[in-house]
Amino acid sequence: MRAARALIGLSQAELARRAGVSIPTIKRCESDSERTAVVAAETHDKIRAVLETEGVEFTNGNRPGVRLLRT
Numbered sequence: 001m002r003a004a005r006a007l008i009g010l011s012q013a014e015l016a017r018r019a020g021v022s023i024p025t026i027k028r029c030e031s032d033s034e035r036t037a038v039v040a041a042e043t044h045d046k047i048r049a050v051l052e053t054e055g056v057e058f059t060n061g062n063r064p065g066v067r068l069l070r071t
Contacts, residue, residue, distance in 0.1 A: 001047065002030040004056040004066040019046040 005015055012026045019026075021043055029039050029047060048058065055069045 001026075001051070004051045004058070005030075007056055007066060007068045008051070008054045010054070015047065015050060018050045019043075021046060 005012070010018075012023050012030075016023045016026045025039060025043060026047070029044065051066075052058075057067050057069050059065050059067060
């Protein structure tokens, strides 16, 4: 998620505002810590929708990651 946000130049605060979630929620989603609280699937969906609307594509398979569809 951090890489997707960076691709489109959104701050954590702006992504949180657009997705209707809190900044700490964005931070938890982006954390690599094993102690991170689980974030609800519905919340992930809201955040992903914002990123995809901005042209981010989430890739799967052997090379998970993100890429920018729009130029």
